[in-house]
Amino acid sequence: MNSRDLSRWLHTVRHLRPIQIANRIQRRFRSAKPSLSDPPSARPKLLGWTPPIERDASLLEARTQRVFEQDIPLAPEAWNDPNLSHLTRYNLHYFDDLNSVGASERTLWHVDLIARWIQENPPGIGTGWEPYPLSIRIVNWIKWSLAGHELAEDAERSLAFQVRSLENQLEFHLLGNHLWANAKALIFAGCYFEGPEAKRWLQRGTALFDQELKEQILPDGGHFELSPMYHSVMLEDLLDLVNLYQITGKAPEQLVNRIESMRRWMLAMCHPDGGISFFNDAAFGIVATAEQLADYASRLQLPEVQLPQDRVIHLKDSGYIRVQFPKHVLLIDVAEVGPSYVPGHAHADTLCFEWSYGSERVFVNSGTSCYGTSVERLRQRGTAAHNTVIVDDTNSSDVWSGFRVGQKAHPFDLKIQTSADDVKITCSHSGYQRLAGRVTHTRQWQVHQNGFSIRDELSGRHDIAEARFHFHPTWHFHETPEGYEALGNTGGIFLQLGAHQPSELKTSSFHPRFGVALPNQVLRVPIDGSELLTEVGWHGKDG
Secondary structure (H helix, E strand, C coil): CCCHHHHHHHHCCCCCCCCHHHHHHHHHHCCCCCCCCCCECCCCCCCCCCCCCCCCCCCCCCCCCEEECCECCCCHHHHHCCCCCHHHHHHHHCCHHHHHHHHHHHHHHHHHHHHHHHHHHHCCCCCCCCCCHHHHHHHHHHHHHHHCCCCCCCCHHHHHHHHHHHHCCCCCCCHHHHHHHHHHHHHHHHHCCHHHHHHHHHHHHHHHHHHHHHHHEECCEEEECHHHHHHHHHHHHEEEHHHHHHCCCCCHHHHHHHHHHHHHHHHHECCCCCCCCCCCCCCCCCCCHHHHHHHHHHHHHCCCCCCCCEEEEECCCEHHHHHHHHCCEEEEEEECCCCCCCCCCCCCCCCEEEEEECCCCEECCCCCCCCCCHHHHHHHHCHHHHCCCEEEEEECCCCECCCCCCCCEEEEEEEECCCCEEEEEEEEEEEHHHHCCCCCEEEEEEEEEEEEEEEEEECCCCEEEEEEECCCCCCECCCCEEEEEECCCCEEEEEECCEEEEEEEEEEEEECCCCCCCCEEEEEEECCEEEEEEEEEHHHECC
16 A cells, blocks of 8 residues: 555544444454344234325336336346446335335235345345345335235245344444434334334334434534435435324424424525535435425425525535525535545535526536446546536545545635625635645635626645536537627526636536436636636526
8 A cells, every 4th residue: 555545544544433443343243144033023003104205116017127227127136236336236125116106006016026025135145135225125115014005924024134134234334324224224113013122123223313313413404414415315214204103103302393404404405496406425316306305294294394585594514505696596515525434425526516597507516426436436526526626636625435535625714794785705625735735725706686706716836727617408608709608498698707718618427317427518717827707697588
């Protein structure tokens, strides 16, 4: 291992918590194979389950499942096919289709699929017995049963074995959303079964969940991994638990209060089109939409939550800012790089932004189409794939492998100034101070009724630097003598760079869903010297 790799490892490992390191060691010696002794009995049928959020159907035929735009025949060898990505194999084992649109019409397929899964995935062997897919599948099987379907005796027996396997390999080495999912599954299992073993599952799951709720949900309502996509996952999890508690007892007040703050945070982090913003790992199609979550909350008779109409919404604990005027919305990232001990879904995107004009997205971060350790995964996590400044071809935070981060950028000196006419937001970050020239990037957004400007300043020595502006695929830009103009569905915008600033409009890719790459344009603007001014305005029918 060379000195650079050693430094990267040290900067990564030093933030881990002792329990993460200890659990990694324990997992090497602990078997995932569950006890096959007689399982506990299921409780009498629970009544009153509210239909949860329905996903798009993924089971296209009795033995064909669609995962990330790929149709996969469910032959016995498919469950652990090494030619499929790890995430794709995970999805095969989730059983999301049990609770999807039109699921009742595919009941016979589901009964057959559950039986086949049991037969083709022996206890403790293969991807399906890893703790995360176990957690998702356990909940999906129980939700399917609560919706009025009958789990056969073999299925209930397998379900109990799955819970035992999960209990024996809780993901303390990862923590974050994985441990959260483990806890939720134990709670569902503890409510589905009865007897001493089920009581232990419920008590352990509840204790874990209470602990993680306090740790993972920030005071402003954001999930601490700072991904709008995973925030949506956690919010749906809480709604599912309220649903479960409403048929087994009373939902804890702290749970209901957290849901309210999380719903408000999510509304602040959505664009006017209703979809989530793409900060850190984020994509459409994986999680419920804000509209679906609001509808689910309403059916659970939870209070309505609306987006505040303040011009500036500062999510202080998360590190995001929403600036909203009647014709446009700017979302700004002045956040830390996730929790230091679990930054796996973080991108090197400090001081990036997204912008919508009317109901159309214009400036977008590049999104997420894959996990794993590929070159493309690294590119999508890198600074150059975001609307910010890259210095000396170096990421602002040292993202590496699939889910690791070494040295991190830290934002500082945040200032928010508001007046009757505009909003000024200024922030610096330290991500490039690890370079020989000890560069500090400072960015100021000045936002007003008819557009905004961005002033980028670099202090310290550097060889090359450039700002990148990624455009949504529906906008088509061309160069004019005065700058760049573009047309979208609701009008046009005009982008003016600093005087005589050279720039280059290139083809790039936008990834709104896993497995999807759409061609788009990116403007690459070299910073000649230490400063760049970019101004954005518009023209069109509505002025």
